[in-house]
Amino acid sequence: MASTELATRPPESGDPRPTGGRLAIPRNAWRALTSMRTALILLFLLALAAMPGALLPQRSLNQQLVDQYFTDHPSIAPLLSRLGFFDVFAAPWFAAIYLLLMISLVGCVLPRTIEHAKTMRAAPVATPRNLGRLPHHGSATLDVGPEEAAERVRHRLRGWRKVETATGSGRTISAEKGYLREFGNLLFHLSLIGLLVGFGAGKLYGYGGQVIVLADGGQFCNTGILGYDSFQAGLRVDGTNLQPFCVRVNDFEASYLPDGQPESYHASIGYQTTDDLNAGRVDQWRPYPLEVNSPLRLDGSRVYLINHGYAPRFTVTFPDGQKRTGEIQWQPVDATTYLSQGATKFEPPGVTDEEKRRTSQLAITGLLAPTSSGGQVVTSVFPALRDPEVAVDVLRGDLGLDDGRGQSIFEVDQSKIDSGQLKQVARANLVPGQSITLDDGTIVTFDDVRQWVALQISHDPGQDTVLVFAVLMLIGLGLSLSIRRRRFWARLTPTADGTRTVVEIGGLARTDRAGYGEEFDRLRADLLDAPHTGAEVDGSGADGPNTAAKDG
Amino acid sequence: MLTEFALYSDRLFMAAVGVYVLAMVLHGAEYAVQRSAKGVLVGAGGPAVETDAPPPDAPPRDGSGPGRAERYGRMGVSLVVLGAVLQAASIVLRGLAAQRWPLGNMYEFTSAICLAAVVAWLVVLRRSPASRPMGLFVLLPVVILLFLGGTVLYAPAAPVMPALQSYWLVVHVTTVSIASGLLMVPGVASLLFLLRRSGKLEGFAERLPSADALDRLAYRITIIAFPLYTFAIMAGAIWAEAAWGRFWGWDPKETVAFVAWVIYAAYLHARATAGWRSGPAAWVNVAGFAAVIFNLFFINMVVSGLHSYAGLG
Numbered sequence: 048m049a050s051t052e053l054a055t056r057p058p059e060s061g062d063p064r065p066t067g068g069r070l071a072i073p074r075n076a077w078r079a080l081t082s083m084r085t086a087l088i089l090l091f092l093l094a095l096a097a098m099p100g101a102l103l104p105q106r107s108l109n110q111q112l113v114d115q116y117f118t119d120h121p122s123i124a125p126l127l128s129r130l131g132f133f134d135v136f137a138a139p140w141f142a143a144i145y146l147l148l149m150i151s152l153v154g155c156v157l158p159r160t161i162e163h164a165k166t167m168r169a170a171p172v173a174t175p176r177n178l179g180r181l182p183h184h185g186s187a188t189l190d191v192g193p194e195e196a197a198e199r200v201r202h203r204l205r206g207w208r209k210v211e212t213a214t215g216s217g218r219t220i221s222a223e224k225g226y227l228r229e230f231g232n233l234l235f236h237l238s239l240i241g242l243l244v245g246f247g248a249g250k251l252y253g254y255g256g257q258v259i260v261l262a263d264g265g266q267f268c269n270t271g272i273l274g275y276d277s278f279q280a281g282l283r284v285d286g287t288n289l290q291p292f293c294v295r296v297n298d299f300e301a302s303y304l305p306d307g308q309p310e311s312y313h314a315s316i317g318y319q320t321t322d323d324l325n326a327g328r329v330d331q332w333r334p335y336p337l338e339v340n341s342p343l344r345l346d347g348s349r350v351y352l353i354n355h356g357y358a359p360r361f362t363v364t365f366p367d368g369q370k371r372t373g374e375i376q377w378q379p380v381d382a383t384t385y386l387s388q389g390a391t392k393f394e395p396p397g398v399t400d401e402e403k404r405r406t407s408q409l410a411i412t413g414l415l416a417p418t419s420s421g422g423q424v425v426t427s428v429f430p431a432l433r434d435p436e437v438a439v440d441v442l443r444g445d446l447g448l449d450d451g452r453g454q455s456i457f458e459v460d461q462s463k464i465d466s467g468q469l470k471q472v473a474r475a476n477l478v479p480g481q482s483i484t485l486d487d488g489t490i491v492t493f494d495d496v497r498q499w500v501a502l503q504i505s506h507d508p509g510q511d512t513v514l515v516f517a518v519l520m521l522i523g524l525g526l527s528l529s530i531r532r533r534r535f536w537a538r539l540t541p542t543a544d545g546t547r548t549v550v551e552i553g554g555l556a557r558t559d560r561a562g563y564g565e566e567f568d569r570l571r572a573d574l575l576d577a578p579h580t581g582a583e584v585d586g587s588g589a590d591g592p593n594t595a596a597k598d599g
Numbered sequence: 600m601l602t603e604f605a606l607y608s609d610r611l612f613m614a615a616v617g618v619y620v621l622a623m624v625l626h627g628a629e630y631a632v633q634r635s636a637k638g639v640l641v642g643a644g645g646p647a648v649e650t651d652a653p654p655p656d657a658p659p660r661d662g663s664g665p666g667r668a669e670r671y672g673r674m675g676v677s678l679v680v681l682g683a684v685l686q687a688a689s690i691v692l693r694g695l696a697a698q699r700w701p702l703g704n705m706y707e708f709t710s711a712i713c714l715a716a717v718v719a720w721l722v723v724l725r726r727s728p729a730s731r732p733m734g735l736f737v738l739l740p741v742v743i744l745l746f747l748g749g750t751v752l753y754a755p756a757a758p759v760m761p762a763l764q765s766y767w768l769v770v771h772v773t774t775v776s777i778a779s780g781l782l783m784v785p786g787v788a789s790l791l792f793l794l795r796r797s798g799k800l801e802g803f804a805e806r807l808p809s810a811d812a813l814d815r816l817a818y819r820i821t822i823i824a825f826p827l828y829t830f831a832i833m834a835g836a837i838w839a840e841a842a843w844g845r846f847w848g849w850d851p852k853e854t855v856a857f858v859a860w861v862i863y864a865a866y867l868h869a870r871a872t873a874g875w876r877s878g879p880a881a882w883v884n885v886a887g888f889a890a891v892i893f894n895l896f897f898i899n900m901v902v903s904g905l906h907s908y909a910g911l912g
Contacts, residue, residue: 083872090865094858094890101854101898108850108904136849246847255844304758312761339761340842351844505844513846517833524829528822528867 080147081154089148096144100135103127107134149240156236163229170210174219174536178553181536183567186551187575193217193541196548200537203573207535217540217548225533228558231526238519245512253281253507254289259376261358262299262314262498268292269348269504290506292345293319295332299355299498307383307429313338314352314500320345347506354379354501357387359415359437359493366488369396376499377415378457384427387415389457392446408446410459410469411491413439425476435496438476441485444469532557535570550575604696605756611689612710616745618682619717619738625675626735632668633732633806672731676724679734683717686710696756702772703759705899709748711773712895713741715780719820723784730816732806736787767838774831779891781824782863785817786888789881792817796878814877817884818870825863832856843905851898852906859890 079085104112113133117124131138178184189196200220201209209222256275258267272278272286280286298315317332335343343350360374377389390412398404416427419436445468447460454460463469473491475483482492538551552574556563690710694701701707720737723730759768792813795805807813835856840846847853866887869880899906 083868084875087865087868087872087875090861090868094861094865097854097858097861100849101851101858101902105849108848308757309760310758311764340765340767340838342841342844349844351842353844503844507845510840510846514837517836521826521830521833524826528826 077154080151083155086148086151086155089144089151092144093148096141097135099132103132103135105133105135107136145243149243152236153240156233159229160233160237163226163233166229167226171208171221171223172534173212174221174538175553178536178538178551181553181555183554183564183571184552185571185575186549188542188547188549189575190547192546193539193548196539196550200539200550200574203570204535214538217538219539220537222535222537223533224535225530225558227526228530228532229527231523231528231530233523235520235523235527238516238523241516242513242520245509245516247509248512249281249507249509251281251283253505253509254284254286255279255503255505255507257353257501257503259356259499259501260294260296261374261376262296262355262500264295264297265499266293266295267502268294275504290345290348291321291324292348293324294343294350294502296500296502299500301355301431303429303431309430311338312352312355314355316343316350318343318345318350347508349505351503351505352500353503356385356499356501357415357417357432357435358497358499359389359391359435360495360497361391361411362492362494363393363409364490364492365395367397371396372494373411374497375456380414381427383430385417385430386427387417388413389415390455390459392448392459394448405449406445406468407443408448409489409491410442410446411439412442412459413437415496417496419478423476432496432498434478436476436478437493439474439493440471441473441475441483441491442469443472443485531563533563533566535567537574601696601698601756604692608689608692608696608756611685611692612745612749615682615686615689616742616749618678618685619742619745622675622678622682623735623738623742625671625678626732626738629668629671629675630732630735630806632666632671672734675734676721676731679717679738680721683714683721686714686717690714693756697758699758699764700769700773702768702776703763704754705752705895706748706754708772708776708895709744709752711776712780712783713745713748715777716741716783717780719781719784723816723820727808727812727816730808730812733788733791733808733813736791737784740783740787762842765838765842767834767841771831771834771838774827774834778824778828778831779895781820781827782888782891785821785824785884788813788817788820789884789888792881793878793885796881810877814881817881821863821866821884825867828860828863832860848905850906851902851904852894855890855894855898859887859894862887862890 104116106113116133117128127133131140135141175181178186189199191199197211197218197220204220204222207222207224208226209220212219212221256272256278258275260267268274269289269292271289272280278286295317296314297317300311300313302310304310314337316335316337318335319329319332323329323331323333337343337350337352339352342352356376356379358374358376360372362370362372364370371393373391373393375389375391377387379385379387390410393409393411395404395407395409398407414425415435415437416425417431417435418427418429418433420426420428421434421436425436425438442459442464445463447454447463447468459469464471472485473483475481477483477493479493479495482490484490533554533556536553540549540551541547542549552571554563554567554570690701690707693707693710697703702711716737720734724734791807792810795807795810795813808816835853836846839848839853862883866880866883869875869883898904
């Protein structure tokens, strides 16, 4: 366990007790599992096992990169996939490592907690016979009687746990300090378990989802999974008991530096809490300025602004005069210029013949430049909506909307084009207000462009627990790494006439960290009135040579 | 005005690198002089004045005060101090020029990490002047990182994207940079410890502090840096909760930070395990620093993730 060498991890060299009977194997296995060496090996394995999670694309982070990896490495990718390398942190072998580590930790820390509780109550260790053999020691004859000498030692050792024992004509004082070190060590490890429990609770009962909302009054209500564009449910979440609240996006503003680097994003939103909804206050919206790094926190759930983009609006006027307006988000394909692509799809109105309805669907697909370069080939030169232009193909035919298969809202089904079921009937560059007329008299007009924002909704019931235990871990770590456990003994023997006292002192650091030497030197100076001479100092031994590097 | 600040910041950065290089040359000269003088002067030395207890192979001195090696060494240290001051000024001016906390891209982190390493090294030197011969090896990675920072990673002073506009940037990136810089010194000390213990390059390694001193130095700085690194990761998690909607998501940067943390945890355990205490523990410490550096460069520059705002391309 971190930074301590108290030998409560059982030594590997075996046990003096006879290991017979049927319990020998489980007992030895338990001992091996809770030994420090095993803990070390498990730590290395944990570090090693996490690395593929950083080096290989992960499904939980980016499915597209995983697909790309399959395309680039067709031979090895299926094998890696079967072994769980694209879901490292959900893989059984990863879980096995950290579970073993946790068992090892519990098996080590619990006995130590009990032992430390006993130590806290026990008296400091009795004074060794020969203090001169300790790594730190000293002696002097003081011109005071034994009572006063003892009082002087007691006074100097305020804050130490100490016990006095009468020995013949004199007495000894044993003292110990630094119990907080082991306390910190145990606090750290026990908090680590608490942190994992909180983390696990989040994975079980938490959920998150993303939704795109048009930024001119679009609304989202957290009432069910269907409201989301994508949803990640915890293992025990079925989507039926989401915390209800509603959000309305009134406006979105982005500002950019002259070179196109975004400077700030700001969405003005209104929201209604669960209480508002229960009380029927559905007309009132509480205002909130939603920004990056400043999510809306509603008891238990949070709403984040994670992306934005553009939604072109097209109006199609069919030959019979009926109009249909389509306004759907297009997807940014260039993160710098916000050049976007998408597909806005229409069904012909008033067509009763099923076959004819299905084969005369329209799709407007292509690119949208928020600030067009103005050339023949439309490209975007700036991410803000200054001078929008679209370069679109109009396709007519069977979009495959009735096939029962889900399809992307950002593109048309390429197989329908390949099979000739979907044909290009026009191609044009349009600025707002412009239109094109198709061969059958249908008019497609590019009206204008709206903005959309992508919201992330997160719900994690475990995160407060995680934070509390993380803070405790940090406190424990600080205590266990900064405090030294050390012992101090004094033996007071009155001289024959009883007016003077021979004081012998000795010290021993119980932990790895060198540096008791300096503190001991001060103790000796205070108690023995001796200057810092090296004559009686032997600052070596278990504490490590206290030579070049002074301790702080 | 702001562009002038940016310009002066860049010049101070270059000056600092130049001064560090010069300090390395002086430390190298200290080394060379000591080695060539060794045959003649061994045994002629007086006591090493400024050390508590000189290691058995304390630098030889000639009878008349500090020798040439000593002089070169001291000049080297003075230059390191000067370099650190110049570099600190460069970072401050960078912040004034960009009108934000000067830790917004890889160039700036690299500079901060190196400054933290240099300052940590100067503190070590103050407490134990006998470690001075290590200076050459501490400056080597610093100069390499600064060179990379000033060339490949350089980005002009500019505001940062909205995701980075948070006071958590100050807390998280500052602590992670300081912790990484601090960890550089134990990384170097552990490497030198291994070099010294291996017995190879004898003439080369014997000017270094004793294996024991190197090992202790590595441990002492690690136990300061490790809690700081832990805090930095936690601060990052708190920030991630506010910025990305979750406190931990196994983003590549988070994953490698976790790996490095686990390696350092293993180091502390190794220090308390019989048979692992010195040699193997030193290897673990080196591996830990390798993970930190890998996280800084490889993950930001090669793997794409949420932390990919290196200001490159």
